[in-house]
Amino acid sequence: MDLSGVRHIQARIADIQERFGIPGGVPGLDFDNVLNKAMHKGEKPGQAAQKEEAAAAAAVEAAGAGTGAEKQQEARAPREVKLTGYAPHTKGGGILLSDASLSxxxxxxxxxxxxxxxxxxxxxxxxSGGNQGAESPAGAIGVMQLMPDTAASLGVNPYDKQQNIEGGARYLRQMLDSFGGDVKKAVAAYNAGPNAVKKYDGVPPYPETQNYVDKVLDLYR
Known part of the structure; x- marks a missing residue:
């Protein structure tokens, strides 16, 4: 039985293990046992050594791939966008307003x-996801989705981004004042109107409004 090829493979495995710090010892210290086990199992020594080499190579590949795999996972993970001067949100997917001028x-x-x-x-x-170009089927316009009549009552041009946002903030202020600073009721009123909130003394039983309030408060809290 010519073991020269097997010994050559065994030496390569030992070199791989030693260079990459793979645990489990160097095959050269225990190669006779490997040969004995291989013969007892009916395997040729070359096959046993090749299996060991493959296992060592797999371990090397796993050890070397760690950093790359972690970077790929990090790249796939959603990144939190932080607004300047704003506390970061972690619930509900986070704030999406990534435009610096918009923030x-x-x-x-x-x-x-x-x-x-x-x-x-x-x-x-x-x-609107911060989109000034957004317009709802009902006719709500821009970033904070002002209806034309509401925008007119607030004295703003809803097609101007800055005025639109100012109008939305002012309307929120009015709703907060109307409901004694109750944020949940104010948010519900922003969506369904103050009369609906007064009628039900809270969030109206409208699925759209209830879902809307939940989303806003998840981001706000």
């Missing part, structure tokens, strides 16, 4: 009307 408009409008910027941000995300 500044939200901040300015929030300060002007003394509304928590996190609340304005949450409403803006749920309403």
């Amino acid at each position: 500044q408009m939200v901040k300015a409008a929030s300060e002007k009307y003394q509304v928590d910027p996190k609340l304005v941000s949450a409403v803006a995300e749920v309403e």
Whole structure:
């Protein structure tokens, strides 16, 4: 039986293990036992060594792939977008307003009307995702989805992004004042109107409004 080829393979395995710090010992220290086990199982020594080499190579590949795999997983994971001057949100997918100028408009409008910027941000995300070009089938316009009549009563042009956001923040301020600072009722009123909230003394039993309130509050909290 010519073992020279087997010994050569065994030496390569030992070198791989030693260079990459793979646990389990160096085959050269225990190769006779490997040969004996292989013969007892009816395997040729070369087959046993090849299996051991394959196992060592797999271990090397796994050890070397760790960092790359972690980077790929990190790249696939959703990244949280943080608005300047805003507390980050971790629930509900996070704030989507990634445009720096838009975030500044939200901040300015929030300060002007003394509304928590996190609340304005949450409403803006749920309403339009921060998209000024969004328009609902009912005719709501822009970032915070102002109806034309509401925008007119607030004295803003809903097609102007900054004015639209200011109008939304001002309307939120009005709803907060109407309901004694109750954020849940104010958010419900933003969606369904204050009369509906007063009628039911809380969130109206409309699936759309209930879902809307849940989404906004998940982002806000």
